[in-house]
Amino acid sequence: MNIQWYPGHMAKTRRILAENIKLVDVVIELLDARIPISSKNPDFDDIFKNKPKIIVLNKSDLADEKISSSWSKWYNSKGYANIFIDSIKGKNINLLKNKMQDLMKDKIERDKLKGRISRPIRTMIVGIPNVGKSSLINKIAGRASAVTGDRPGVTRGKQWINVNDKIQLLDTPGILWPKFENPEVGINLAITGAIKDDVIDTVELASILFEKLARLYPKNLMERYKLTSIEGKTGFELLQIAGKNRGCIISGGEIDMLRIASIVLDELRGGKIGKITLEKPEDIINDTTE
Known part of the structure; x- marks a missing residue:
């Protein structure tokens, strides 16, 4: 089964991300905890290579906790800031906010020494369709600040959300990439709902x-x-x-x-079969996270 699905608006979204990266301080890359390999857009590494990044694995409530622990150890061994969250229930959202501020601590101190008034940390949240970006923003902001849905592609344009006087979020539409080199990637994305059922x-x-x-x-x-x-x-x-x-x-x-x-x-x-994770760290053939 070879699945390829790249709607035209995603090419435009990639351009928007590249154009706006200079406006942000920290990138939050949102992955699906059940498929950390398949839900990672390889294009993001090139677009955001010079920005501090936090890898956030959503839907952790649906994932196998033992395997999630293995993933966390793997990310830590590579030096990647990582947090497992549940954007619906709000699990570890405060931890994520603290991590954002920790990453920018040095920059904030430098600005103070130069006499600059501290501005909010500007954060871009990126990820594939239906990975839970809008739900995460709603939890961080503490209100229904973005349109959410359970089908891929609900969020269409970019928008800034003021969380508080310390954090601003830039929401962007979900984006896939033009060609899945490994057929398993397309299958895993389809299984978890990142690709519309009506095209498979x-x-x-x-x-x-x-x-x-x-x-x-x-x-x-x-x-x-x-x-x-x-x-x-x-x-x-x-x-x-x-x-x-x-x-x-x-x-x-x-x-x-x-x-x-x-x-x-x-x-x-919906998690009714149990806590399921379809990919383990040892499934990585080449390190595509760097």
Whole structure:
């Protein structure tokens, strides 16, 4: 399954980011804690290479805590500031605010020595579609300051948000990149909802997800869909059994594969299958974070 999806407005967004980077002091790169590799836009490293950066991993409440701990250790070993958050419940938001101010401490002190009045720290939040940027801004700002939604591409233009007298945020639309070199990246993005379902084959995608879960989280898979055995079965075959067990039957007794595929993807994204992380630090072949 080879997924490529790059709407025209994303090329414009990339230009906006490049044009506005000189206006900001700190970049917050928002990743999906379930897929830290696939949710990282490789273009960002080039655009923001000279700016202090905090790697923020959202949706940590849906991720495998043990693997998240491994990721945190990996980022620390590379010297990357990193925080795992839940932008809906507000987990670690205050920690993030403190980290922003810590990164700019030296600059603030230099400005004071030069007699300059301290201005707010200007922060740009960047990330792929549907990773939770608007929800994060709302939590940081303490009010519904940005339009949010559960579908990719809700945030359209750039906007500054005044958090307080110390922090300003620049919100930007989610942006993917023109070509996924690794097919797994497109699959993982589609599974977690960063790519619209209406441009992909959801039955094939759900079948691939079942194969991943059979390998990574077999107990979760079997318990959620009442599978007595997964050994030797393809993802499509397991999806068929799950559809039968869930009563997804159409006329003639056939399995409604579209319906069960939609259910499975929705349940994965909603955390109903369990705390699932699809990528580990050891899955990195080349260090694409630097």
